[in-house]
Amino acid sequence: MSSSVSTVKQKLANGFVIFTAIWSSAIMPVIPAYAKMLDNKELPSLGSDQIIDENNTEHLAAEYTKTVGTFLSQKKTMKDLSQIAQDYARNKVSSEATKEIEHWLSKAGNVKLNIDFDKKFSIKNSQFDWLIPWYDQEDILLFTQHTLHRYDERFHTNNGIGLRYFHEKSTIGMNAFIDHDFSHAHTRVGLGVEYWQDYLKLNANSYFGLTSWKSASELNHDFNAKPAHGWDIQVEGWLPNYPHLGGNLRYEQYYGDSVALFGKTKRQKNPNAATIGANWTPFPLFTLNASHKLGSEKQVETQAKLQFTWTFGKNLAHHLDPTKVAETRRLSGNRYDFVERNNNIILNYQKKTVLHLSLPSKIQGITGQSVPLVKSFTSKYPLKHIEWQAPEFLAVGGSISSDDQTATLTLPSYQTSNAAKDVQRINRYRLRAIAYDIKGNASPVAETLIEITHSGSISISPRDMKFHGKGLANGNDINGLTAIARDSLGHAIPNTKVVFVLPNALTLASQKTKTTTSSSVQNSLRKKMQTMKVAKPWEYITTTNDKGEALVQFTSVIAGSYEISAYTGNHQPAKAQVVFKPDSAQASIHSFTITRSGVLADGISTNSVKAHITDKNKNPLANQEVTFSATHAKIVDKATTNENGIVEVTLTSLKAGSSEVTISINGQSETKSVQFLSGKLHQVTILDVPEVYAGRESQVSFQLLDSHGNPIIDAQNDITTIIDKKTESTAIWDTDIDKGIYAAKISGQQPGTHTIQVVMGKTVSQEQKFNTRGTNAVASVAADGSGPLGTLGVIADIEIDINPNRTDFKSGDNPLVMVTLKDSFGNEIENIDPSNIHLGDLKGNDIAWRQDGKYDYIVNLPLTKTGDIDITAHVNGIFSPKTVLTVSHNVDISKIQDVVLPPINNTPQAGETPSISVVLTDSHGNPVNDVKQLEVIIAGTPHTLPATQNPDGSYTVTLPAQHSGKQDVQVIINGKDSNKATLTVQAPTPIPSKVQGNTGEQGVLETVTLSSAALTGLQSGDTLDLTVTAKDAFKNPLTGLASAIALTHGQTGSVTWTDNQDGTYTASLTLSKLGKDNLTATANKVDSNTLKVNVTNRTGHTGVQNVAITPTNKAPQAGETPTLTVTLTDSNGNPVNDIQQLEVTIAGTTHTLPATQNPDGSYTVPLPAQHSGKQDIQVNINGKDSNKETLTVQAPTPIPSKVQGNMGEQGVLETVALSSAALTGLQSGDTLDLTVTAKDAFKNPLTGLASAIALTHGQTGS
Structure with missing residues (x-):
């Protein structure tokens, strides 16, 4: 942009500012006057009268005009005039705006407004305070105070509530504020107290930050910030004689590592500050404040500011009246004063790691x-x-x-x-x-x-390796190898580790007394030099001396060339060759063997012997001269060893028998016998078989003779023994060669008597008997008891015993396991290496076997695993009977702290095995694992029950079957008691019976109860209703047992049981036998109680089923009362008792006659007297007819007349018949023969009545 354009713009701006200043000087004073022209309704009422004088307006106008003229008349540059005009305009606009806004807001309470115009006419740094009384009484004031302002480029709001108590001479107040920074979202809370008197104020405040660390944009986000905690105390006073002038003293303290008490660029740790200030109030509206703050670390801050204050309810004249200032210094005039506190949120900063x-x-x-x-x-x-x-x-x-x-x-x-x-x-x-x-x-x-x-690269060169020594392989001659370690510059390095790698055949000189390792390994090395040279080497580590030299000294007992290497660190090793040779001064016979023996003694056939000559360390010696001699044979005197130290010679003989061959070298001699044989075998004779224990080898002694009876002295073939018809081939040896006596082994036999024959070739001995003793302890053939089965001392049988004698154990138990090993002959085997005795998968090396006596091996076996553990003993494939221990877990309960038993919601049936959930936790509330069993108290009875852990860490415990009712359940473990829970078991319910099961299980028959409603007054033929009640151990009625119930009784009939599906079974038993009877029901081998019954005869007519009659006298005299025997029986043939009378039909006429029971149960019935003739007799009772019997009554017979009796009875006169032969033609004086026939009712003529007959007649005679 050109400079001319900038100049034009600046001039225009300056002109605008000057115009604004002039306009404000001319117009602003007129505004109050113009306000008078307005209707009162159009203006806010402040609670005071409008008293501004018109002359006041003129005065103000003149004053402003003068001020304008003054600064226009001064000699100022254009820039100065512009700046002065701007400052004046801002101040005037700010002042007038503040007044007007306070005027409009001042309806109630107290308003304080600071409007601050910056150079850009921004009012962002202005501050507004408003105190609003809400409850205003003479002695108490409840108010709120609100503030909006900016501090340190941050916009704040402060909102508080306060309470003041007014006394005659003092005021006490308390307040609480919430301070909030809108710019950076910081919030804090403040609490304060006040104490005022006339001309004196004491205030104390505390501040507490509420928000946490936030990134501080005001410091380019290099810091975090949050409100700092702090407090302050302020004392403010005025001169009573001149209340316009006052002073204040403040002390404040804030806490934090980087607190911006003096601004965000002057942060301090836990800063404090003391402020002293003075204020001058010419009239109530205006106050000039000046303060000087002195803080820690010499921080200083000086401030001066103007303050405008408007009190609601007061007019402008009051606010401009200097005499009203004193009123605001007394209690009566400052009830609406603002709370003195630090409204600025002081921040604590935290440096970010940038x-x-x-x-x-x-x-x-x-x-x-x-x-x-x-x-x-x-x-x-x-x-x-x-x-x-x-x-x-x-x-x-x-x-x-x-x-x-x-x-x-x-x-x-x-x-x-x-x-x-x-x-x-x-x-x-x-x-x-x-x-x-x-x-x-x-x-x-x-x-x-x-x-x-x-130090870096350190190496060894082959040029720096030097061997020294004689190199004799005698184990005594010390040889050495020196190596020098050098760095990359070739300097010898002291204190450097050097590793020598030596063959296995070399031994450190300091360890030469410990060079023997395994004899079998050394023999192998001696025999196979090449194998020795490639055997795994070993390392010797040493440190260089001050000259950088490392030394290793060694010996050898094995001749040969060896490679030794040396290295440092990871560098390539340097190698050197050393040679050891045998020591001929130690020449000796290493071995002397017969290579051929048993040829014919013909002077031509040769036997041979071989010798191996070595030094004492078994290194072969070549070119050594050896001396030979032999008895009864021809042999060379001397021979020389080959490069392997071997020399072999032959010999011949013309004499059968033994020849002693002797070898000599370096003062050492050794002799061997060779055999020259005689003719063919002809006879074998058994001489002896010693008696031995079962299984032990014995021997048979026998003599071999040729056809001429000469002993065979060169027999070398095996023989065949035939023992108990079983053949076995075995070697022989001579016991008296001159007599041709030999012996051969006999394998172990079972105890008893045996037969034996010896066969050599085709020649067989005579059969002979020998004895074998009983079993005994034997030593094992091998340390592991192995060998051919059937051999003495070879394991063929294993016995295992457990003490205590059971198979169920707890984890941690140590049962005593005893293993006895026997061979096939029953002999206990001793001297077995117990590391070969295994138990299941447990190896013998891991078992702490010990011997109990000579042949029993015992161990206290620690059971650390749960479940089925196979401890079957086995050695070399021989097994004891399969032995399995069941090990249950011993719970490690030491960590259990809390035992919780949740409510038991299920209601099982009686006899069911309900499950409960148990929560076991440690002191941190974590589940405790691997608990295998728990002690559960059910209705006061403890039970140790297995526990199954669930995925959520709790345990499920299956309780034993329970009887019906409510049972208290509690779990105890590690001395901790759970809460109690109630298990409700349902009342017994009919359930099907189990065919298979154990006593005490649900559904398994436990009790059988036999009952009947009527057990007394039973009579033959009665039907006895029986009920069987079948229940399990939990009183659950069982169904489905009808076919299984058997009734034991003494009656003749049988019963059929009906299943009522409620656990009861009913049947009816017909009582057929008289007397006492015991009834017992049995089902599935469970017997019921016994019902005792007593069956008596039936009584009364209704019990009669069979009637039989027998006349006592089938031919009675007419008029006699014959008796009838009547047998009355029920359906079972038993007599029926208590029959008092019977209906007897005689000749078609039924008579009800009394019956008397006889001891045998029959009845005697007296029949009524009968007339002569045949009468059919039959008895009927209970609708049952007896058999018919015929009663033949004899013809009437004269019988004596009864003097006394009843009419109708036999012998009692019933009829008198008077008769005469001639009743006609009678004349007086005739004798009339009269006949009186006297009979009883049965027409029996009666005698003895002559004196009793009276004849009534008209005659005179008698």
Whole structure:
């Protein structure tokens, strides 16, 4: 933009400002006067009269005109005039605007407004305060106070509530404020108290931040900020004689590491400040304040400000009246004064990490190595430099090269020390670094540890390896190898570790007494040199001396060439060859063997022997001269060993038998026998078989003779023994060669008597008997008891015993396991290496076997796993009977703190096995795992029950079957009791019976009850109704048992049971036998109670089913009363009792006659007297007819007349018949023969009545 254009714009701006100033000087004073022209209704009422004088307007106009003229008349430059005009305009506009706004707001309470125009005519730094009384009485005031203002480029609002109590001479107040920073969302709370008197005010406030750290945009987001906690105390007073002038003293304290009490750029830790101030109030509207603040760290702040205050209810004249100032200094005039407090939110700042430098925690390397130093670097602003601090590192030759954000270390020389513990310390250095950006921000201190671990490349050259010594493989001659360690410059390095790699055949000189390893390994090495040379080498580690030399000294007992290497660190090893040779001064016979024997003694056939000559360490000696001699044979005197130390010679003989061959060298001799054989075998004779224990080898002694009875002295073939018809081939040996007596082994036999024959070739001995004793302990053939089955001392049988004798255990139990090993002959086997005795998957090496006696192996086996554990003993494929232990878990309950038993919601049926949930937690509320069993108290009875853990960590415990009713349940573990829960078991309910099951289970028959409603008064033929009630152990009625119920009784009939589906079964039993009977019901082998019944005869007519009659006298005399025997029985043939009378039909006439029961149960019935003739007799009772019997009554017979009797009875005169033969032609004097026939009712003639007959007649005679 051109300068001319800028000048034009500036002039226009200056003109505008001057015009505004003039306009405000001319117009502003007129506004109050113009206000008088307005209707009162158009203006706000402030509670006072309009008293501004018209002359006042003229006065103000003149004053403003004068002021304008004054600054226009001064000699000012255009720039000065412009600036003065702007300042004047701003101040006037600010002042007049403040007055007008206060005028419009001043309806009630107190208003304070500071309007601050900046150079851009912005009012953003203005402040507005308003105190509003809500409850205003003479002695009490409840108010709120509200403030809007800016501080440190932040917009604040302060809202508080206060209460003041007014006394005659003092005022006490309290208040609470919420302060909020709209610009940065900070909030704090303030609490304050007030104490006022005339001309004196005391105020105390405390401030508490409510918001947390927020990024501070006012500091370019390099800091976080939050409200600082703090407090202040202020004393303010005025001169009673001149109340316009006052002073104040304030002390304030804030807390934080970086508090901006003096502004955001002057932060302090826990700052405090004391402020002294003075104020001058010429009239109530206007106050001039000046203050000087002195803070910690010499912070100083001086302020001067103008304050306009408007009190509601007061007119302008009051606010401009100087005499009214004194009123505001007294209690009567300051009830609406604002609360004195710091409305600015003081912030505490926290520096952000705007740059960060990270180094490795540890740097290790060798001398001269270059290592990167900076691990990472981040920065908001560009890096200025990095400050390195490592004086010790630099002092010993280390260096640091830095380029911007990267740096490289060059490591110094490796330091050595005679004290090993100091080596690491003197090679360690501490390095610190701080990074700075272009704004002066520093990173946190970064630190690393530098360690020089080694001198660098150290190696050994083959040229620096030197062997010294005689090289004799005698184990005594010490040989050595020296190696020199040099660095890359060829300098010898002391105190350096050197590793020598030696073949297995070489032994350190300091360990020569410990060189024997395994005899089998050494023999193998001696026999196979090549194998020895490639055997796994071993290492010897040593340290170089001050000259850089490392020495290893060694011996060898094995001749040969060996390679020894030496190296340092990871460098390629240097190699050297050393040679050991046998020591001929130690020549000896290593072995002397017969290579051929048993040829014919013909002077031509040859036997042969071989010798191996070595030194004492078994190294073969070549070209050694050996001396030979033999008895009864021809042999060379001397022979020389070959390159392997072997010499072999032959010999011949003309005499059968043994020849003693002797070898000699270096003063040592050794003799062997060879055999020359005779003719063919002809006879085998058994001489003896010793008696041994079962299974033990024995031997048979026998003699071999040729056809001429000469002993066979060269028998070498195996023989065949035939024992109990079983053949076995075995070797023989001579026991008396001159007599042809030999012996052969007999394998172990079972106890008893056996037969044996010996067969050689086709020649068979006679059969002979021998005995074998009973079993006994034997030593094992091998440490592991292995060998051919059927052999003595070879395991064929394993017995295992457990003590205590059971298979169920708890985890942690240590049952005693005893294993007895036997061979096939029943002999206990001893001397077995117990590491070969395994139990299931548990290896013998892991079992702490011990011997109980000689042949029992025992161990207290710790049971650490739960479940079924197979501990079947086995050795080399031989197994004991399968043995399985069931191990249940012993709960580790030490961590259980809380035991919770949730409510039991299920209501099981009686006899069911309900489950409960149990929550086991530790002291932190976490579930406790791996609890296998719990102690559950049910109705006061403890039960140890298995627990199953659920996915949520709780446990499910299945309770034993319960009887009906409510049971209290509680769980106890680790001494902790759970809460009690109630288990409600339903009343017993009919359920199907289980065919299979255990006693005590639900549905398994437990009790059988036999009952009947009527057990007394039972009579033969009655039907006895029986009821069987079947229940399980929980009183649940059981169904489905009808076919299983059997009734034991003494009656003849059978019963059929009906299942009522309610657990009861009914049946009817017909009682057929008299007397006492015991009834018992049985179902599934469960017997019921016994019902005792007594069956008596039936009584009364209704019980009669069979009637039989027998006349006592079938031919009675007419008129006699015969008796009838009547047998009355029921349907079972039992007599019926208590029959008092019977209906007897005689000749068609029915008579009801009394019956008398006889002892045998029959009845005697006296019949009525009968007339002569045949009468059919039959008895009828209960609708049952008896058999018919015929009663033949004899013809009437004279019988004596009864003097006394009843009419109708036999012998009692019933009829008198008077007759005469001639009743006609009678004349007087005739004798009339009269006959009187006297009969009873049955026409029996009666005698003995002559004197009793009286004849009634008219005659005179008698």
